[in-house]
Amino acid sequence: MNRRDFLKGLSLTTLSFLAAPKLWANALSTTAGNRRIVVMIELKGGNDGLNTLIPYADPAYYAARPSLALERSSVLALSAKTGMHPALQPLMSVWNEGQLAWVQGVGGTEGNRSHFESIEIWDTAQADLRADNEGWIAQAFPQHPLAGIAIDTNLGPLYGANVSNLSISDPNNFTASSANIATLKSNSNNPSLQHILSVQSQIDMLSSTLAEYLKDIPAAKEAFASGNFGRALNSTYRLIASGLNVPAYKITLGNFDTHTNHLSRHKPLLQSLAQGIASLRKNLQHIGMWDEVVVVTYSEFGRRLKQNANKGTDHGAASVQLVTGGKVKGGFYGEYPSLTHLDERGDLIYNTDFREIYSIIRNNWWNLGEKQTGKLALI
Amino acid sequence: MLINDYATARHLAARLELGVNHDLCKQRIGQTVEQVFQTMCPPAGYQLATTPVLADWESMKVYYTSPLSIKIELNKQARQEGNTLTNWWLEQLHQTNYPLWERMVLFWHNHFTSSLEKVLWPQWMFKQHQLIRKHALGNFAELLQAIAKDPAMLSYLDGAKNTAASPNENFARELLELFTLGVGHYTEADIINVAKAFSGWNLDSPKGEFLFQAKHHDNSTKQFLGRSGNFDGADIIKILLAQDRTAEHIAEKFWKEFINTQQPDPTIIKEWAAVFRNSGYEIKALLLKIITSTVFWDIAQRGSLIKSPIEFTVGLLRELQLPFEEYDALRVANQQLGQDLFRPPDVKGWRGGNEWITNMRLIRRYDVIPKLLAEHGKEVQSVVSQLVTTTKATTSTGIPSKAGGFFRNILPQLSCSTNPSALIAWLLPLNPVAAPNCNQTVDNILTTVLKDPTYQLR
Numbered sequence: 001m002n003r004r005d006f007l008k009g010l011s012l013t014t015l016s017f018l019a020a021p022k023l024w025a026n027a028l029s030t031t032a033g034n035r036r037i038v039v040m041i042e043l044k045g046g047n048d049g050l051n052t053l054i055p056y057a058d059p060a061y062y063a064a065r066p067s068l069a070l071e072r073s074s075v076l077a078l079s080a081k082t083g084m085h086p087a088l089q090p091l092m093s094v095w096n097e098g099q100l101a102w103v104q105g106v107g108g109t110e111g112n113r114s115h116f117e118s119i120e121i122w123d124t125a126q127a128d129l130r131a132d133n134e135g136w137i138a139q140a141f142p143q144h145p146l147a148g149i150a151i152d153t154n155l156g157p158l159y160g161a162n163v164s165n166l167s168i169s170d171p172n173n174f175t176a177s178s179a180n181i182a183t184l185k186s187n188s189n190n191p192s193l194q195h196i197l198s199v200q201s202q203i204d205m206l207s208s209t210l211a212e213y214l215k216d217i218p219a220a221k222e223a224f225a226s227g228n229f230g231r232a233l234n235s236t237y238r239l240i241a242s243g244l245n246v247p248a249y250k251i252t253l254g255n256f257d258t259h260t261n262h263l264s265r266h267k268p269l270l271q272s273l274a275q276g277i278a279s280l281r282k283n284l285q286h287i288g289m290w291d292e293v294v295v296v297t298y299s300e301f302g303r304r305l306k307q308n309a310n311k312g313t314d315h316g317a318a319s320v321q322l323v324t325g326g327k328v329k330g331g332f333y334g335e336y337p338s339l340t341h342l343d344e345r346g347d348l349i350y351n352t353d354f355r356e357i358y359s360i361i362r363n364n365w366w367n368l369g370e371k372q373t374g375k376l377a378l379i
Numbered sequence: 380m381l382i383n384d385y386a387t388a389r390h391l392a393a394r395l396e397l398g399v400n401h402d403l404c405k406q407r408i409g410q411t412v413e414q415v416f417q418t419m420c421p422p423a424g425y426q427l428a429t430t431p432v433l434a435d436w437e438s439m440k441v442y443y444t445s446p447l448s449i450k451i452e453l454n455k456q457a458r459q460e461g462n463t464l465t466n467w468w469l470e471q472l473h474q475t476n477y478p479l480w481e482r483m484v485l486f487w488h489n490h491f492t493s494s495l496e497k498v499l500w501p502q503w504m505f506k507q508h509q510l511i512r513k514h515a516l517g518n519f520a521e522l523l524q525a526i527a528k529d530p531a532m533l534s535y536l537d538g539a540k541n542t543a544a545s546p547n548e549n550f551a552r553e554l555l556e557l558f559t560l561g562v563g564h565y566t567e568a569d570i571i572n573v574a575k576a577f578s579g580w581n582l583d584s585p586k587g588e589f590l591f592q593a594k595h596h597d598n599s600t601k602q603f604l605g606r607s608g609n610f611d612g613a614d615i616i617k618i619l620l621a622q623d624r625t626a627e628h629i630a631e632k633f634w635k636e637f638i639n640t641q642q643p644d645p646t647i648i649k650e651w652a653a654v655f656r657n658s659g660y661e662i663k664a665l666l667l668k669i670i671t672s673t674v675f676w677d678i679a680q681r682g683s684l685i686k687s688p689i690e691f692t693v694g695l696l697r698e699l700q701l702p703f704e705e706y707d708a709l710r711v712a713n714q715q716l717g718q719d720l721f722r723p724p725d726v727k728g729w730r731g732g733n734e735w736i737t738n739m740r741l742i743r744r745y746d747v748i749p750k751l752l753a754e755h756g757k758e759v760q761s762v763v764s765q766l767v768t769t770t771k772a773t774t775s776t777g778i779p780s781k782a783g784g785f786f787r788n789i790l791p792q793l794s795c796s797t798n799p800s801a802l803i804a805w806l807l808p809l810n811p812v813a814a815p816n817c818n819q820t821v822d823n824i825l826t827t828v829l830k831d832p833t834y835q836l837r
Binding site: 193200 | 549733738739741745836
């Protein structure tokens with residue numbers, strides 16, 4: 001059974017899955033090697049694309065950032081025009097093996113520079129902000145028994161009122177501590193009560209299933225870094241390694257809102273990101289599952305070209321996005337935005353709408369639509 | 380408006396206070412909502428008995444002239460004292476006679492957010508806390524003017540760094556987006572102009588005080604919401620206070636706090652906002668308008684709000700009246716449940732509503748109940764077993780002999796041969812999803828009630 005048939009077969013609603021745990025558990029099993037998984041990494045706070053993928057040959061970059069520009073000699077050159085921040089060294093081999101894609105000039109939040117609104121636009125792929133807008137991944141899997149797991153308290157793109165998803169801090173902890181929670185039903189139309197009851201029945205169903213899956217997982221060959229991000233990656237690795245058929249995972253790396261002391265704060269974040277992705281890749285390669293995974297970073301906006309007076313950077317617009325995976329075609333996608341032709345706030349103007357990348361993932365990776373070719377077909 | 384039955388008194392307590400005090404609810408039957416509201420507000424000049432034990436600012440401010448090694452030490456101390464500060468507030472929340480006041484302090488802390496994660500000094504956070512405390516049931520306009528000069532706020536939203544030569548827009552943006560107008564009611568150009576108006580509103584860090592630096596203030600003409608002039612920060616706030624939207628935005632947040640988390644009714648919001656503005660932004664006037672409104676008493680709103688972690692944990696302790704003092708454990712429990720006081724997740728604060736209940740957090744909520752009770756070990760056990768034995772003793776006389784504290788008034792009904800409806804009417808806003816079996820032991824009945832999903836609602 002291929003992925004599409006599998007999805008087609010799921011004509012039952014989430015609720016009826018909840019009513020039938022056996023069937024539900026079966027639907028989460030999979031044919032090994034046939035999964036199409038996406039790991040979304042939110043870079044919370046607004047990652048500075050300019051110091052991530054650096055336009056090191058452009059004098060305008062150095063002119064606008066006298067104390068924040070990376071020295072040309074330290075940049076890990078990927079082309080005659082752009083190169084990576086030195087802290088991204090662990091990704092160099094991924095690039096050299098042709099599995100690292102950089103989407104340049106990505107944006108599409110129409111000049112919104114509010115953290116909360118912008119990330120919501122990215123999460124839902126919709127410009128009109130409404131509380132009940134669903135995440136773009138939740139929209140793609142309305143009837144999947146488990147559309148996604150956030151190793152995070154924020155579901156982001158997995159959020160959907162009637163979509164099956166899970167937000168946990170650690171899968172083992174989750175299964176161990178949920179033993180006494182039972183499914184209960186009420187005919188009350190109180191939405192808050194119904195929310196609690198639906199979370200409760202989800203816990204009941206999922207914990208036993210997850211416990212089953214997590215029983216004999218090979219330990220990660222290369223240890224993940226300590227700290228929240230490393231732990232979240234480790235949990236993601238374990239869940240993927242368990243063979244669980246879940247199309248998406250979401251984790252967060254925080255503190256990118258570097259209004260002050262940008263250089264010294266940004267570097268360790270990129271280091272964590274690069275090390276983390278490299279460890280995830282090595283570990284998944286080791287168990288032959290790297291080809292089933294695509295890792296995608298995203299952030300609410302980039303940062304302003306011109307540095308501010310506090311050696312920091314303010315909210316900007318267009319930025320870069322990193323996509324990697326065993327099946328990803330490495331290289332550059334989109335154009336690097338001009339550093340001289342800027343918008344009215346002095347920010348980079350995007351040329352690649354992030355929704356186009358979502359659409360490539362949706363259609364070409366999850367096979368949920370007609371396969372797309374063209375300049376952005378990174379997979 | 381008259382409180383004519385227990386359920387009405389209970390709804391008022393559940394919405395305005397922290398936990399439901401059974402005795403008070405009974406006493407309030409027959410009084411008016413307005414009368415009860417007066418008793419919920421601390422009298423003028425009321426002072427707290429304690430302040431948190433934090434190092435003297437004089438001993439911390441050497442930070443700004445010290446070498447790195449000493450800075451590291453002072454940072455460490457600040458981190459520890461951050462916990463001292465949080466524990467102290469938890470104690471106030473737990474012990475207060477004015478839970479409405481504490482609720483409003485928490486509400487405004489979640490509106491004018493600042494965090495120990497960015498503001499180094501608990502001393503500054505406490506100063507902000509006192510400011511919020513002073514105005515929590517006072518005047519919003521005064522609070523808004525004062526918060527713009529508050530050291531923790533100047534640090535948290537980078538006002539300290541906003542100068543004419545290099546404007547920092549962080550405070551300007553949040554002032555419009557979160558503190559007053561709300562999203563969609565201003566332009567990017569407005570933000571630029573507001574940042575200019577607040578330029579030079581900086582911070583004297585060693586003193587820990589607001590500092591106006593005339594040389595860093597932008598004296599150009601600013602355009603803002605259709606007006607123009609050489610505005611400074613205070614002018615901007617006055618203009619904001621003259622907007623209907625500011626009062627409406629606050630009224631919408633009150634709706635989320637006191638009615639439900641659905642879309643507010645725009646007609647009602649306009650009505651509330653008008654009362655608020657016409658009162659000169661008196662917070663009590665807005666509150667009183669809300670608690671005497673039809674929508675507040677609509678039976679469909681009973682139990683329509685999910686308790687925050689603080690409402691849940693502190694409410695539980697207050698309801699059971701246990702002599703609990705482990706504020707360190709309470710702080711950690713709330714951290715795990717997603718509400719770490721003085722450390723909101725970001726400038727928008729805790730979102731509340733359904734976000735309080737994720738899979739992990741719901742599991743933890745159910746775990747916390749026996750933990751909070753058992754952390755207390757023997758005292759809890761003895762209260763419960765006292766109840767059990769006394770219940771048995773009552774069957775002959777019908778009057779409990781030994782029970783005290785929270786059990787006092789509900790004990791007669793708790794005998795296993797009767798139904799636990801009084802307990803339910805007190806602790807739950809709705810009928811339980813899983814009704815307790817009245818042939819269980821009393822502590823089992825209590826646990827069943829506390830672990831019922833409806834206990835998570837207020």
